[in-house]
Amino acid sequence: MNSVISMKCSHYDVSLVRERLEEALQQLGGIEKFMKPGSKVFLKVNLLTGKKPEEAVTTHPVVVEALAGLLVEAGMQVIIGDSPAGPFLPGRMKQIYGLTGMKSAAEKAGAILNENMNVVKAVHPEALRLKEFEYLEAVQQADHVISLCKMKTHSMTLMTGAVKNLFGTMPGLTKAALHFRFSNIEDFSHAMIDICEYTKPVLSVMDGIEAMEGAGPSAGDVIRRNVLLVSPDPYQLDVIACRWMGIDPDQVPLVRVAAGRQLFIGGKEPIDWQGAEPDVERDRPFKTPLIHEPDFLKRYHSFPLLGNVAETFSNRYLRPQPRVLEASCVGCRECYVICPADAIDMKQERPSFDLQKCIRCFCCQEICPEKAIVIHQSAFLKLFHP
Ligand code: SF4
Ligand code: SF4
Known part of the structure; x- marks a missing residue:
């Protein structure tokens, strides 16, 4: 079963978010369906850069606290982390954890912040573009990874969600170098999917309560969509996120490439989608960047x-x-x-x-x-x- 569960959630209140996430996880069969107590879980949040939660650049700390809290109570060891844009250094991470609210979220949930800056070589022979690449040791050492992403537009990839979020499992400036190596959007999308296939997130969760439109992923404007999306399938989750954003999924290069690689179990359409639906009358489409060259x-x-x-x-x-x-x-x-x-x-x-x-x-x-x-x-x- 690869369902996407969408839950209406109107504000960042930890009890409310927790209740909605718990309900979504129950609908998917419960946390225990995806991991055993005692597992080490890496919560891959989006910490693109050191911004305050209300700027909607990063995963909101209330969503992180709520999900981490549920996992800790279910007996998991939870590590919260990301490799933001720019150098991956302890001092910089400490600053970003503070600014984005991750420090307090981890403390309240009983989780730990990743302080392991070591890098390992990932070997992925089945990949179509990235057969070997640098990867965070902390992610490699986890039993499970959850992609805890933010709903945003993106100046290069049109939107960023559960799949693109996993780019941050690569350390620091190697990400910029990868852009140069795969400057064509199709190749870059394949590379993102190779990372996703290597990481194999057991769950993906999207914070779409406050989202970003326009010049995302960091310079856009905040827009509300009041939704949390949860799915075991990051590709399907991104397609449903497009619906909430008012974006045609076929215009998103990552979605097109994933469909071409037949990564949508049972096909891209229709997706088994349960829960709240966007109100197309009230929720206007996101303003999007123009990514296409004619x-x-x-x-x-x-x-x-x-x-x-x-x-x-x-x-x-x-x-x-x-x-x-x-x-x-x-x-x-x-x-x-x-x-x-x-x-x-x-x-x-x-x-x-x-x-x-x-x-x-x-x-x-x-x-x-x-x-x-x-x-x-x-x-x-x-x-x-x-
Ligand atoms: S454009 Fe932005 S990043 Fe570049 S030098 Fe000016 S402030 Fe710094
Ligand atoms: S290649 Fe162009 S878009 Fe990319 S960082 Fe350099 S100037 Fe900016």
Whole structure:
């Protein structure tokens, strides 16, 4: 059985969230169906960067506390962790755990925060792109992993949910390097799915009470959807999350690639979905970033000369572009450090982008603490957007 359970939940009250999660887990057969008491469980939360819970960038600590509490009471040893964007270092993690509310959530639930910074090599011969990769030892050592993600739009992958959340099982800046290695969205989606297939989360839970729309995953706006989603299947959960966000799942590259790899047990449609449904009258669709480059110029890219012209035109007018809001930038250089394509130069303490080198991964926007990087969409791009 691979059901997705959706539970209405209107606010971040720990008793309410706990009650809803417990009910969802009961409908799926109870926690004991997925793990035995005494198991070591890694709760892979989304801690993209050090933001306060109300900014909806990270998994809300009340949801973390409620789920961790249920697991601890069922006899599990619970470790809460993630490898955020940027360097994976003890001091930085301590700061992020404090800012995002994870420290207090772990204390109240009787869980522990991951302090193991060791990295191991994951070997995954069945993978289609990532047969070997760096991986967090703490995740490797767990008996089970739960993907405890946040409902958000994403400037590169359109939406981020249970599958993309597992990218944070790779340490620090290796994630940015992976963007460079798989700069094509199809390849990148395969790589994300390889990580998901290697991790094999026993459960996925999405915090969609407050979500993010627009320039996600870190620079968008908060939008309420008042829902918690729970499923043993991360792929199906992401499809149902799309419904709640008002996004066509077929527009999401990760969903398309997962469907092509036949990872939806019983097919992508219809999904066995139980519980609350979005109110399409009341809940308008999320504002989404434009992630598509129109295809018609791509066919010229392989031609000499014409290819260069097409690519230059495409880079300038048909692909989304990172731009800096000079007044907001504080010159911290975090964007410069994370850029995997060496496409950023710091000029007078402000980033300057080389659009020919830029692979449109938008790691720079993700990591910017000041929301000083915006994704510019030309009138041409908007014209050709599907
Ligand atoms: S990360 Fe943001 S604030 Fe820091 S230098 Fe880059 S644009 Fe400026
Ligand atoms: S400039 Fe930004 S979007 Fe472009 S490659 Fe660098 S980090 Fe990615």
